[in-house]
Amino acid sequence: xxxxxxxxxxxxxxxxxxxxxxxxxxxxxxxxxxxxxxxxxxxxxxxxxxxxxxxxxxxxxxxxxxxxxxxxxxxxxxxxxxxxxxxxxxxxxxxxxxxxxxxxxxxxxxxxxxxxxxxxxxxxxxxxxxxxxxxxxxxxxxxxxxxxxxxxxxxxxxxxxxxxxxxxxxxxxxxxxxxxxxxxxxxxxxxxxxxxxxxxxxxxxxxxxxxxxxxxxxxxxxxxxxxxxxxxxxxxxx
Numbered sequence: 451x452x453x454x455x456x457x458x459x460x461x462x463x464x465x466x467x468x469x470x471x472x473x474x475x476x477x478x479x480x481x482x483x484x485x486x487x488x489x490x491x492x493x494x495x496x497x498x499x500x501x502x503x504x505x506x507x508x509x510x511x512x513x514x515x516x517x518x519x520x521x522x523x524x525x526x527x528x529x530x531x532x533x534x535x536x537x538x539x540x541x542x543x544x545x546x547x548x549x550x551x552x553x554x555x556x557x558x559x560x561x562x563x564x565x566x567x568x569x570x571x572x573x574x575x576x577x578x579x580x581x582x583x584x585x586x587x588x589x590x591x592x593x594x595x596x597x598x599x600x601x602x603x604x605x606x607x608x609x610x611x612x613x614x615x616x617x618x619x620x621x622x623x624x625x626x627x628x629x630x631x632x633x634x635x636x637x638x639x640x641x642x643x644x645x646x647x648x649x650x651x652x653x654x655x656x657x658x659x660x661x662x663x664x665x666x667x668x669x670x671x672x673x674x675x676x677x678x679x680x681x682x683x684x685x686x687x688x
Contacts, residue, residue, distance in 0.1 A: 451489050451542060453671060458552070458559040465548035471495070471535035478519045478533035484546040488518040493539015494600055496616065498532045508616040510574055511593070513539075513600025515667065515674055520570055522546055523553070523563040536616075537597075537607060565670040572663035580659035581618065589617055590627040592656035594637065594646065599664070599675035604646040631655065649677065 477488055490513055497510030521529045553560040580589045597606050614621040631637045636651040637644050667674045
């Protein structure tokens with residue numbers, strides 16, 4: 451919402467309302483037509499894919515930089531994926547039809563949201579790279595840095611059980627990965643939460659699976675998080 455022009459915001463403002471999402475509240479049901487789009491102001495949410503045998507895996511993660519569901523921007527009226535809140539927060543809600551009408555009247559709004567879709571696709575591709583080419587410790591480091599980008603402070607209210615769902619591994623594998631990162635003094639584990647101690651170390655542990663999508667967001671839209679160093683420093687360019 452912060453990236454809208456005054457005219458674009460005025461077109462949407464009569465249709466906006468703030469809603470509170472609690473943990474596990476579902477914003478988008480798989481294969482159900484969209485009634486609303488959402489713009490989170492706080493909290494964290496996941497896009498989940500389901501297998502035929504009931505297994506679930508996170509394919510997308512977003513917070514206050516995001517729009518839910520960006521499929522509306524592409525002309526779709528539903529998706530075969532589920533989106534739910536994993537950390538509670540306040541979201542701005544707008545009717546799907548009102549948003550479609552505003553995009554038709556304001557090409558700049560449509561263009562901005564299309565750029566966001568591009569950044570989300572980059573995040574999904576980075577997730578595929580991470581899941582296919584990296585060890586659990588590296589995948590966990592990436593996921594923690596991405597979460598750190600999207601919330602205030604260094605405490606991440608995440609359980610081992612939840613992380614096993616997000617990473618698609620057994621809980622025992624998550625526990626080992628947490629102990630590895632904790633042993634390297636990158637994080638501190640507490641009951642029901644993890645505290646980031648060494649963000650730079652987590653970024654290094656995440657490797658190439660973190661940074662590309664984030665740099666694309668900053669190139670196309672603007673700063674993702676004050677916790678991230680400027681892109682020019684990350685690339686070593688002047």
